[in-house]
Amino acid sequence: xxxxxxxxxxxxxxxxxxxxxxxxxxxxxxxxxxxxxxxxxxxxxxxxxxxxxxxxxxxxxxxxxxxxxxxxxxxxxxxxxxxxxxxxxxxxxxxxxxxxxxxxxxxxxxxxxxxxxxxxxxxxxxxxxxxxxxxxxxxxxxxxxxxxxxxxxxxxxxxxxxxxxxxxxxxxxxxxxxxxxxxxxxxxxxxxxxxxxxxxxxxxxxxxxxxxxxxxxxxxxxxxxxxxxxxxxxxxxxxxxxxxxxxxxxxxxx
Ligand code: SF4
Ligand code: F3S
Ligand code: FES
Numbered sequence: 165x166x167x168x169x170x171x172x173x174x175x176x177x178x179x180x181x182x183x184x185x186x187x188x189x190x191x192x193x194x195x196x197x198x199x200x201x202x203x204x205x206x207x208x209x210x211x212x213x214x215x216x217x218x219x220x221x222x223x224x225x226x227x228x229x230x231x232x233x234x235x236x237x238x239x240x241x242x243x244x245x246x247x248x249x250x251x252x253x254x255x256x257x258x259x260x261x262x263x264x265x266x267x268x269x270x271x272x273x274x275x276x277x278x279x280x281x282x283x284x285x286x287x288x289x290x291x292x293x294x295x296x297x298x299x300x301x302x303x304x305x306x307x308x309x310x311x312x313x314x315x316x317x318x319x320x321x322x323x324x325x326x327x328x329x330x331x332x333x334x335x336x337x338x339x340x341x342x343x344x345x346x347x348x349x350x351x352x353x354x355x356x357x358x359x360x361x362x363x364x365x366x367x368x369x370x371x372x373x374x375x376x377x378x379x380x381x382x383x384x385x386x387x388x389x390x391x392x393x394x395x396x397x398x399x400x401x402x403x404x405x406x407x408x409x410x411x412x413x414x415x416x417x418x
Pocket of ligand 1: 308309310311312313314315316336378381382383384385386388
């Protein structure tokens with residue numbers, strides 16, 4: 165592919181407001197959207213704010229919306245677009261803008277803090293943990309998360325409803341609850357922490373209606389819905405309607 169000139173439309177502004185600005189910019193073979201944003205900074209808009217770090221799809225910093233779809237700018241090849249197409253780059257819609265393409269993702273850090281950490285099992289020392297390969301594989305899939313927050317941005321529960329943010333942890337952190345709840349060595353329950361109940365009552369699991377949009381945008385290809393959210397829902401429901409648990413709760417309430 166030889167070089168050509170692309171049409172770019174980039175959102176510029178800050179918390180006080182802003183709008184889309186048009187550019188014509190050179191594109192060369194093998195480039196990604198982040199390269200073009202950097203070229204804009206170097207040649208036409210030196211004050212254009214953008215967050216990035218690794219340029220390898222691993223730091224999760226360069227998240228933005230490209231033609232309305234949440235994506236990593238460094239992993240979006242220019243070759244996926246028609247040369248005549250106008251490419252629109254806007255900041256993540258679910259989070260407050262700081263400036264231009266940079267948003268304040270503090271909501272996610274808050275939600276991370278609300279999930280209690282792994283509780284080590286009593287009497288099992290460091291180096292003595294044993295798990296089946298199946299359990300290891302499950303945790304490893306969830307641990308591929310690079311915290312780009314594209315799933316958090318795309319989930320309609322908060323994307324279209326700012327008011328749900330207090331009650332809903334979002335797919336990334338419900339996945340964390342699921343990981344811990346399914347972890348064979350997590351001793352939360354023995355210490356009085358019921359992760360299934362908190363998933364429902366504190367992290368808003370019930371808000372998720374399994375649209376799977378989170379899974380579709382995950383750059384790590386994590387099966388968030390099928391492997392984390394649906395199993396967590398099943399476990400929470402099993403717990404709620406388990407006759408022994410029901411009886412235990414009745415007795416405790418007396
Ligand atoms: Fe990003 Fe996927 Fe992690 Fe969500 S689960 S924050 S989309 S890597
Ligand atoms: Fe939202 Fe994913 Fe559920 S997009 S509704 S958390 S399946
Ligand atoms: Fe690190 Fe894009 S710059 S994921």
